[in-house]
Amino acid sequence: MTLAVPKWHPSSIAILALGLGFVSLSGCSLLVGKQKTPLDNLDTRSMRAAGYSFNEYGAQRPLTENGEPCVVLEIIDGKRNFERLPLQPGQSLFIADIIRDADLYKRIGKMKVSILRPNGTGRPPVRMDVDFDSKGRNVMEGMNYSLRSGDHVVIRRDDTSAVGEIFKSMALSR
Known part of the structure; x- marks a missing residue:
């Protein structure tokens, strides 16, 4: 039995990386793991x-x-x-x-x-x-x-x- 590994198109990888970049710029702390405090802004x-x-x-x-x-x-x-x-x-x-x-x-x-x-x-x-x-x-x-x-x-x-x-x-x- 062989496993089917999906092929990722280079443009899909670029879009995914771009999306992750925008999420991190938006102040989302999910990726960073730091909790925000009232003094952050x-x-x-x-x-x-x-x-x-x-x-x-x-x-x-x-x-x-x-x-x-x-x-x-x-x-x-x-x-x-x-x-x-x-x-x-x-x-x-x-x-x-x-x-x-x-x-x-x-x-x-x-x-x-x-x-x-x-x-x-x-x-x-x-x-x-x-x-x-x-x-x-x-x-x-x-x-x-x-x-x-x-x-x-x-x-x-x-x-x-x-x-x-x-x-x-x-x-x-x-």
């Missing part, structure tokens, strides 16, 4: 530079040199600057306070502000964007978030052109 370089540490459960909240809870402030204006702002017990710190106290409007001009807030064990942080009035000077009502220990505030210059502002205002007016 999150760029954590700036958070690591600010003093956060990560394990399989998520981010560990940074502290000041004295061990006090703090907020990390990252200002991107051509280069990245990091500061740790201590939180005083019983006192609230708001986004508008940081912008005013650091005189950021004079330093940067129009800006974009995002807060990355820790979201529990093993989960990526929640991103909260802060909107400004049409002149870009004042934080919109309802967007002046109170900051918590472990928040990472990212402030960068808003380089949106005048044409971009027109489209944005048209979209918001609908």
Whole structure:
């Protein structure tokens, strides 16, 4: 008795190899055997530079040199600057306070502000964007978030052109 061995056509082998290549590029961990974690799709370089540490459960909240809870402030204006702002017990710190106290409007001009807030064990942080009035000077009502220990505030210059502002205002007016 002889076994029948199927003949593979070279084009069939090429298609199979191409298919396996696409499956591995899609992020499928079946072939690799590595389980995905919530941090796999999150760029954590700036958070690591600010003093956060990560394990399989998520981010560990940074502290000041004295061990006090703090907020990390990252200002991107051509280069990245990091500061740790201590939180005083019983006192609230708001986004508008940081912008005013650091005189950021004079330093940067129009800006974009995002807060990355820790979201529990093993989960990526929640991103909260802060909107400004049409002149870009004042934080919109309802967007002046109170900051918590472990928040990472990212402030960068808003380089949106005048044409971009027109489209944005048209979209918001609908």
